[in-house]
Structure formats: C-alpha cells, structure tokens
Amino acid sequence: MKPERWKQIRAVFEEAELLTLAERAQYLDRACAGDSELRIEVESLLHAQSQAGSEFMGRPVADLVSATDNETLISSRIGRTLGPYQIVAEIGHGGMGEVYRAVRIDGQFEQQVAIKLVRVGLGSPFIVQRFLHERQILATLNHPNIARLLDGGTTEDGVPYLVMELIEGDRIDVYCQTHRLSVTERLQLFLQVCAAVEYAHQRLVVHRDLKPGNILVTKDGTPELLDFGIAKILDTSGDSETTMARPMTPEYASPEQIRGDPITTATDVYSLGVVLYHLLTGRSPYLVSARIPSRLSHAIIETEPQRPSSAVTTSMRAKEDEAAPPVHTETVLSEREPTPALLRRRLSGDLDSILLMALRKEPELRYGSVQQFAADITRHLNGLTVTASRGSWSYTAGKFVARHRTAVFAASLVMVALVAGIAATEHQARIARMERAKAQKRFDDVRQFSNSLIFDIHDTLEDIPGTTAARNLLLNRAVQYLDRVAKDADGDPDLQRELALGYQRLATVQGDATVSNLGQVSASEASSQKATALFEAVARANPTNTTDQLNVAMIHRRKAISDVYYPDGRPEIERALAITDPLMKTDGKNPKVLIERAIELQVLATSFDLSGEREQSADLFRQSLELVQAVAQLDPGYSNIQERIAKTYVLLGFQLAHTQALDESQKQIEAGIAGYAALIQNGGRPDTARDLAQSRLRLGFVQAMRGDLDGASRNYYLARDAMVPLAKADPHNIMFRVDLLSADFELARLLVLRGRFRDAETALSNNITAFEDMNSEEDVGPGMGVLHAWLGEAQLESGEFDQAAKSFKKSADELEGDVQYDDGRCGIVTDYVKIGDALFKERHFSEAESAYQAALSKSDMSFAKQHSDLPALLPISAAHFGLGDLHFVAASLERNPVKQEHLHGEACDEYFAGQEISNTAIAPPLALSSSNFPAFHLKATATAQACSPSSLR
Numbered sequence: 001m002k003p004e005r006w007k008q009i010r011a012v013f014e015e016a017e018l019l020t021l022a023e024r025a026q027y028l029d030r031a032c033a034g035d036s037e038l039r040i041e042v043e044s045l046l047h048a049q050s051q052a053g054s055e056f057m058g059r060p061v062a063d064l065v066s067a068t069d070n071e072t073l074i075s076s077r078i079g080r081t082l083g084p085y086q087i088v089a090e091i092g093h094g095g096m097g098e099v100y101r102a103v104r105i106d107g108q109f110e111q112q113v114a115i116k117l118v119r120v121g122l123g124s125p126f127i128v129q130r131f132l133h134e135r136q137i138l139a140t141l142n143h144p145n146i147a148r149l150l151d152g153g154t155t156e157d158g159v160p161y162l163v164m165e166l167i168e169g170d171r172i173d174v175y176c177q178t179h180r181l182s183v184t185e186r187l188q189l190f191l192q193v194c195a196a197v198e199y200a201h202q203r204l205v206v207h208r209d210l211k212p213g214n215i216l217v218t219k220d221g222t223p224e225l226l227d228f229g230i231a232k233i234l235d236t237s238g239d240s241e242t243t244m245a246r247p248m249t250p251e252y253a254s255p256e257q258i259r260g261d262p263i264t265t266a267t268d269v270y271s272l273g274v275v276l277y278h279l280l281t282g283r284s285p286y287l288v289s290a291r292i293p294s295r296l297s298h299a300i301i302e303t304e305p306q307r308p309s310s311a312v313t314t315s316m317r318a319k320e321d322e323a324a325p326p327v328h329t330e331t332v333l334s335e336r337e338p339t340p341a342l343l344r345r346r347l348s349g350d351l352d353s354i355l356l357m358a359l360r361k362e363p364e365l366r367y368g369s370v371q372q373f374a375a376d377i378t379r380h381l382n383g384l385t386v387t388a389s390r391g392s393w394s395y396t397a398g399k400f401v402a403r404h405r406t407a408v409f410a411a412s413l414v415m416v417a418l419v420a421g422i423a424a425t426e427h428q429a430r431i432a433r434m435e436r437a438k439a440q441k442r443f444d445d446v447r448q449f450s451n452s453l454i455f456d457i458h459d460t461l462e463d464i465p466g467t468t469a470a471r472n473l474l475l476n477r478a479v480q481y482l483d484r485v486a487k488d489a490d491g492d493p494d495l496q497r498e499l500a501l502g503y504q505r506l507a508t509v510q511g512d513a514t515v516s517n518l519g520q521v522s523a524s525e526a527s528s529q530k531a532t533a534l535f536e537a538v539a540r541a542n543p544t545n546t547t548d549q550l551n552v553a554m555i556h557r558r559k560a561i562s563d564v565y566y567p568d569g570r571p572e573i574e575r576a577l578a579i580t581d582p583l584m585k586t587d588g589k590n591p592k593v594l595i596e597r598a599i600e601l602q603v604l605a606t607s608f609d610l611s612g613e614r615e616q617s618a619d620l621f622r623q624s625l626e627l628v629q630a631v632a633q634l635d636p637g638y639s640n641i642q643e644r645i646a647k648t649y650v651l652l653g654f655q656l657a658h659t660q661a662l663d664e665s666q667k668q669i670e671a672g673i674a675g676y677a678a679l680i681q682n683g684g685r686p687d688t689a690r691d692l693a694q695s696r697l698r699l700g701f702v703q704a705m706r707g708d709l710d711g712a713s714r715n716y717y718l719a720r721d722a723m724v725p726l727a728k729a730d731p732h733n734i735m736f737r738v739d740l741l742s743a744d745f746e747l748a749r750l751l752v753l754r755g756r757f758r759d760a761e762t763a764l765s766n767n768i769t770a771f772e773d774m775n776s777e778e779d780v781g782p783g784m785g786v787l788h789a790w791l792g793e794a795q796l797e798s799g800e801f802d803q804a805a806k807s808f809k810k811s812a813d814e815l816e817g818d819v820q821y822d823d824g825r826c827g828i829v830t831d832y833v834k835i836g837d838a839l840f841k842e843r844h845f846s847e848a849e850s851a852y853q854a855a856l857s858k859s860d861m862s863f864a865k866q867h868s869d870l871p872a873l874l875p876i877s878a879a880h881f882g883l884g885d886l887h888f889v890a891a892s893l894e895r896n897p898v899k900q901e902h903l904h905g906e907a908c909d910e911y912f913a914g915q916e917i918s919n920t921a922i923a924p925p926l927a928l929s930s931s932n933f934p935a936f937h938l939k940a941t942a943t944a945q946a947c948s949p950s951s952l953r
Contacts, residue, residue, distance in 0.1 A: 273358030
C-alpha cells in the first residue's frame with residue numbers, strides 16, 4: 001500500500017473511531033463516497049479495534065503488563081547494585097526507559113545520580129539497540145545545559161543502563177509559572193536552551209523530542225536538556241541509524257515528523273518554536289485538542305498558527321501530558337506584564353514575527369538554524385531589527401495558492417494567455433522600430449500617471465481630513481508599479497529618484513510621528529530603508545547635484561527623528577549635518593538647503609535636550625528660527641514657510657521652559673499660536689489644525705509650570721475641542737487618537753495640581769487603560785513612565801502611600817526598561833524620591849532610606865551642574881532633604897546622646913547639601929517640573945529649623 005493511501009485510510013479511521021455507531025454510517029457515506037475500497041479498509045480497522053478492545057488500542061505495549069507484575073518488576077530493581085551505584089527509588093518512566101535515583105556506595109565519594117534502564121516489559125533487540133544508540137549520542141555531548149552521561153554498562157541479566165547527572169528541578173513551563181517570570185526573563189532562559197540544542201546540532205545530533213517535560217530548570221535558574229532517547233544522528237554519508245517508526249510527542253512534533261518526511265535540524269527549530277509559544281502564551285499554537293490525534297495532525301500540517309499576541313486573549317486550556325499542570329494565559333502574566341493587554345502589547349511585532357517564522361510548515365522557510373533563531377531573539381531583546389518577517393510576498397502567495405488551487409489554476413490559464421500576449425507584443429516591438437516607440441510612449445505615459453498619483457493627487461488628498469488610509473492605498477499601488485518598472489531601468493537615476501521619493505512618501509504615511517500616519521512603525525522603517533538605498537545610489541551618480549545630496553541628508557534626518565530617544569539618533573543627525581555643511585557654503589541661498597538645515601538643527605536640538613544640555617538646545621532652536629525666517633525673506637511664497645516659522649517659535653518656546661525662562665517661553669509659544677491661527681483663517685491643512693492644538697497643549701504646560709492653572713485649563717480644552725473633529729474625520733490616523741488621549745492626560749494632571757486627588761486618580765487610571773488598549777508598536781503619548789508617575793502622585797497626596805509606592809515603582813521600571821534619556825533619568829530619580837516619601841509617611845524608615853539612596857545613585861550631579869540642568873537638579877535636592885528628614889527623625893528617637901548628636905550631624909549635612917543645590921541652581925518653586933514629572937516643594941528654611949541648637953531640646 002502506498003504511503004499516501006495509508007494516510008487517507010488513517011485519517012478517515014481516526015475521525016470515525018470518535019463517533020457513535022449511529023453516526024459512523026453517515027460519516028463513512030460522506031467520507032468514502034465513490035471509494036468502496038477505502039470504506040472496506042476503514043471498516044476492517046474499526047472491526048479489529050472493537051474485537052481487541054479499547055484498552056489494547058489505547059495503551060503502550062509496555063503498559064499491558066499487569067499492574068501487579070509491573071510493580072513487582074520495578075520493586076525488584078529498587079536496592080539493586082549496578083557497578084558502584086545502588087538504586088534507591090524510581091524517578092519516572094518514558095516510552096522505552098525507566099529512570100531511578102541512585103547513590104554511590106563504593107566509599108570513593110558521595111554522589112547521587114540518575115540511572116536509566118530499559119523499561120520493564122520491553123527487552124527486544126530493537127529497543128536495546130535504541131537504548132545503546134542514546135548512550136552513544138550522550139557520550140558525544142558535553143555542554144553545561146545538557147544532562148551529562150557519567151557512566152554506563154549492562155546488568156547481570158543483559159539489560160543496558162546509563163548513569164547520568166541527577167537534575168533536581170522543575171519543568172521549564174512550571175518553573176516560569178512558579179517564579180512568575182516576565183517575557184524578557186522567559187526569553188533569556190529560552191536562549192540557554194537554544195544554546196544546548198545548537199551545540200547538539202553542531203555534533204550532527206537532532207533531538208526530535210523537544211518539549212517542556214524534557215527541559216528541567218534547577219533552583220539556580222539553569223535549564224538542563226534531557227532525554228535523547230529518540231534523537232537522530234545526521235549521517236552525511238546517507239546511512240541513518242535505525243529508529244522507531246516516527247517517534248515523537250505529537251503536540252510538539254513538526255509537520256515533517258507528522259508526515260514521515262526526512263528529519264533535519266529544522267525539526268528541532270519547529271519544536272523549540274512550539275515550546276517558546278507555550279512559554280509566552282500559556283497555550284498551543286493550534287486551537288485543537290491534543291486528545292484527538294487526527295485533528296491535531298491536520299492542524300500541524302495544514303493550519304497556520306495563531307499570532308502569539310492574539311493567542312493571549314483566547315480563553316483555552318492546554319495540557320502537554322498528564323504530568324503537566326493546566327496552562328493558560330494567566331500563567332504567563334507577571335509583574336512586568338500584569339494584564340493580558342500589556343502582555344499582548346509585549347508580544348506584538350517582533351515576537352509575533354519570530355515565532356511565526358520558527359513555526360512555518362516548510363522546513364526550508366524556517367530559521368536556517370537554532371543559532372539564527374536565538375540571534376533574532378537576542379536582537380529583539382537588544383532593541384535591534386530582527387530578520388524575521390510576518391511572511392514575505394512569496395510566502396503569503398504560496399499559502400494562498402495552497403488554499404485555492406482551483407481558482408488559481410483558472411487564473412493561471414488567464415495569466416498564461418496574458419503572458420503569451422505580452423511576449424508576442426514584445427516580439428513585434430523588436431521587429432518594428434515604430435512599435436518600440438509606441439511601447440516606450442506607453443511606458444512614459446504610465447510612469448507620468450504614477451508620478452501624478454504619488455505627488456499631485458497624494459498632496460491634494462493630504463489636505464482633506466479622513467484620507468490617511470486612502471493615501472496609504474494610493475501610494476502602495478503607485479510604488480508597486482515603480483518597483484516593477486525599476487527592474488527594467490537599472491542605472492536610470494531619474495527613475496530611481498522617483499522610486500525613492502515614492503518610498504519616502506509611503507514611509508511618512510505609514511509611521512512618521514510628526515504628521516498624520518497609520519501607526520505602522522515597522523512598515524515605515526522598511527519603506528525608509530528602500531528609499532535610503534535608492535537615494536544613496538542616485539547621490540553617488542550625481543555628487544554635485546544639490547537636490548540629490550539633500551535627499552540623502554533628509555533620509556538620515558528622518559531616521560534621526562525616529563531614533564531620537566535611542567543611541568542611533570545622534571549619529572544619524574550628524575550624518576545629515578555633514579552633508580549639508582558643504583552645501584551651506586556652496587549653495588547657501590537655496591531655500592531647500594536652508595530649510596533642510598533648519599530642520600536638522602531642530603532634531604539636533606531635541607537630541608541635546610534629551611541628553612540634558614538644555615541651554616545648548618535652546619541656542620540651536622534659535623539658529624533654526626533664523627534660518628526659516630531667512631527663507632521667508634528670500635522667497636515669501638516658499639511652500640509652507642509660515643507654518644515652519646510658527647512651528648519653530650513653539651519649539652523654541654517650549655525648550656526655553658526647560659531653562660526656567662518662563663516669560664520668554666510663553667511669549668515665543670504665543671507667537672507660534674498666532675501664526676497658526678492666521679493660517680487656519682485662510683484655510684489651513686488638517687495638520688495645521690493639529691499643530692495649533694499641540695501648541696495650545698504646550699502653552700498650557702508652561703502656564704501650569706507658572707501656577708496659572710486656569711489659563712492652562714482653557715488652553716487644554718481649546719486643544720481638545722480642536723482634536724475631536726480631526727479624530728472623527730480620520731479614524732485610521734493613530735496620531736489623532738494619541739493627541740486626544742494626551743489632552744485627557746493633561747486635564748487629569750491638572751486635577752492633581754488643583755488638589756482634586758481622588759478625581760485625578762480615576763482619570764489617570766482610565767487614561768492608562770486607554771493607552772494600553774491602543775496596542776501600539778511603540779510607546780506613544782506621554783509614555784507609561786510619566787502616566788504611572790502622576791498616578792502615584794495623586795495616590796501619595798491622597799494618603800494611599802502603599803499604592804503610591806507601587807505606582808512610582810511601575811513608572812521607574814518602565815523608564816529603566818527603555819534607553820535612558822535625560823528626562824527619563826530625571827523621572828527615575830523623581831520616582832525613587834517619591835517612593836522614599838511614601839515609605840517615610842508609613843514609617844518604613846529603612847526602606848525609605850534605601851529609596852533615597854537609590855535616587856542619588858541613579859543621578860549625575862556633576863553633569864547636571866555643568867549643564868545647568870535644572871529638571872535634573874530638582875529631584876537630587878529633594879533626595880538630600882528626604883535623607884535629612886530621616887536622620888533628623890532617627891536623632892529625635894535616639895536616647896544615646898552621642899549617637900543622637902551623630903545622627904543630627906548627618907541630618908544637617910543632608911539638609912545643607914539639598915539647600916546648596918536649591919539656593920544656587922533652582923529658580924523659585926514651580927507647580928510642575930519641565931521634565932514632565934511631578935515637582936518638589938522644597939523647604940527653603942529646613943536647614944535653619946532642623947539644625948538650630950534648640951532642635952534637640
């Protein structure tokens with residue numbers, strides 16, 4: 001019988017055996033329609049099963065030994081001596097072996113080991129050969145994450161045994177659940193498992209049975225890989241070792257194992273993917289029960305696994321085997337991912353792509369090795385771009401063809417006819433010069449039409465609310481065309497330039513945070529990379545062309561904007577500036593050069609601000625303003641020049657708030673708002689209305705810093721009222737949604753400043769939930785660190801000290817999990833000072849002192865003083881005052897005069913340190929810190945009051 005026929009018979013049989021006798025007849029009528037031989041074979045199997053009994057069909061051969069006999073045989077092994085070891089207890093048993101705990105009794109040294117023998121009831125030459133094969137494999141492996149083979153031999157009655165390192169630990173899934181490991185911690189643990197498997201692969205060993213039950217984690221967190229009982233040695237000569245017929249654990253088996261196809265290292269890559277899927281989602285990649293083999297096999301071979309980020313919201317329980325505890329989404333939640341929404345957000349993007357690539361049905365489309373799999377995980381943990389994709393065009397197309405063979409076949413006939421027609425046309429074009437000219441004219445016409453789509457029509461749509469999705473579709477179609485024709489015009493700089501500009505426009509619509517976009521950050525990055533390669537090729541071909549050089553500078557500047565919070569941001573903007581430096585000397589009156597240079601200076605200014613160099617940042621914004629004003633004088637009608645001037649006023653004003661020049665700050669922002677308002681009166685674009693609303697939020701922030709809470713409230717509501725129609729008109733525009741939630745946050749924060757702490761707590765909690773539900777690829781809006789800090793401030797002021805400490809800790813964890821920029825560092829220091837304040841209020845003095853010390857250890861006092869970084873100096877001063885309060889309280893409680901005097905001196909030292917910073921570097925008390933985090937109301941007379949001679953009476 002051919003294998004294909006047997007698979008067909010088996011599939012029908014496995015479905016039929018689950019049905020009642022009454023249901024079987026109808027099922028067989030449908031399944032075997034027109035195939036009498038198939039029905040005869042299936043009914044024969046069903047009859048044989050009925051005669052043999054369900055117990056016979058449902059249990060392994062070894063288990064058919066009676067329970068009494070089995071217990072007797074196992075008991076007979078307890079106490080036996082094998083070499084220098086004595087068996088003391090059974091640990092467990094698998095398909096062909098039993099494992100016992102044993103101790104060394106020869107007096108050389110104390111040692112506990114695991115001894116594995118052929119399972120009771122199995123003693124055929126075939127099983128013995130498999131056992132010896134496992135021993136041979138283990139003898140070749142010496143890795144810290146693989147259980148070591150220590151010895152081996154044969155019992156007196158000819159049964160082979162292995163002496164192995166005794167691993168005391170939990171299954172990897174149980175360990176992760178028990179210790180509530182975060183996603184990052186699970187990935188780091190899994191990387192050690194990958195290292196062990198890759199080591200085995202390098203020695204041509206494929207495990208073939210990777211599952212949580214074969215990976216134990218010791219108390220110190222070290223994973224150990226076990227059970228190479230069905231492992232396979234890859235023999236490059238073509239002769240493979242004898243193995244059991246398709247040995248596997250179905251839930252973790254690869255499609256090729258289910259089909260009986262050749263086994264390669266890609267088999268272990270798939271099984272590792274399933275293990276990681278379980279660890280990250282708490283369930284199987286497939287929504288079928290492992291208790292129905294035919295359905296599980298069909299799912300593994302035919303069904304695409306669910307995206308992990310979607311799987312965590314699916315309510316389902318899964319079991320790997322009877323020894324495993326039930327697992328579900330809740331077992332994956334941890335302190336860092338406490339809700340399904342946060343866990344979904346953590347898994348979406350890179351981890352979805354990585355797992356789906358490891359779980360591809362075709363071995364050749366998975367990762368080429370476990371090392372590549374692990375490398376992508378490492379890149380994800382380090383914040384780098386991963387190599388996995390959710391599925392290339394060819395991969396997706398292949399899946400579509402497999403699902404729709406008939407329709408594709410019919411379409412293929414049409415395509416063949418079409419291709420034949422094109423070929424005939426091309427043949428005629430080669431023959432006749434006239435036809436070639438006509439073909440070229442058609443090409444030019446379509447190319448001109450594509451350019452019109454990308455530039456003229458796109459730019460018109462950009463000014464119409466609600467067209468973000470349409471612009472994305474339009475650009476996609478146009479760029480697809482240019483992408484195809486570019487292959488036929490290699491070396492044509494004009495065509496490459498057009499294609500690059502198309503990709504650049506597409507990247508902007510997909511995910512440029514400065515304008516209306518769809519929030520597709522990864523897609524935007526991919527489009528930007530294509531544009532970069534093309535622009536650079538054109539620039540190399542035209543080194544003296546200003547426009548082509550500016551295009552390359554613009555690409556680096558855009559990358560710098562997207563990476564401004566990360567280490568890659570500063571080098572990218574420096575590359576852009578290096579390109580425009582010579583252009584400013586050779587073509588310094590060109591408005592395009594001046595505008596590009598002005599925007600680059602704004603990006604560099606932002607980078608300086610984020611690193612804490614506030615004054616330098618403000619100077620760069622002033623230079624940028626001078627450049628855009630110069631363009632307005634050279635060419636008053638230059639595209640959007642008045643908007644650029646208004647925007648630069650606002651950027652400069654907002655930066656001045658970081659230097660405490662609040663009067664000038666408010667003046668500059670108001671000038672920008674006036675400019676935007678004038679433009680809107682003359683009919684501005686949606687982005688102009690959005691920029692005006694954003695400017696009002698910034699003006700409100702400065703007013704809140706000054707204590708003008710009524711003025712701040714008016715501007716916040718004006719901003720929000722302008723944002724609502726924008727978001728309604730363009731629901732696909734993620735930026736408008738973020739704007740609305742950001743306005744809600746500002747209003748909630750204002751409640752804290754007004755002393756309405758309970759109302760603020762409710763509003764901030766709702767705001768955090770709304771941002772989490774957006775499931776954005778990146779942190780958007782104020783950021784979770786800022787949101788939790790202000791929630792903590794509301795709780796602290798309302799006397800909920802324990803909850804406040806937890807909120808501030810969440811804020812610090814969010815900020816520490818990201819690349820550290822200066823406001824982020826200010827936030828972390830602020831969080832720990834506030835944690836100390838909350839603990840101090842609860843009289844947990846020791847923990848409070850640790851929090852204040854942590855705040856100081858995470859600050860950089862010398863840098864902050866050198867750069868007059870006032871937002872950074874404020875929480876440092878507060879940390880010293882907090883320690884002073886602690887020592888002063890300790891002194892008041894101390895009865896020993898000597899110790900009391902010592903503590904009082906320490907308190908005064910801390911007060912003096914805090915007061916010195918306050919007197920020399922910090923302006924009058926503010927209602928709100930320019931770092932975006934809660935401010936501190938420092939005690940100006942704390943030193944005089946606490947350190948006077950009368951203070952100890």
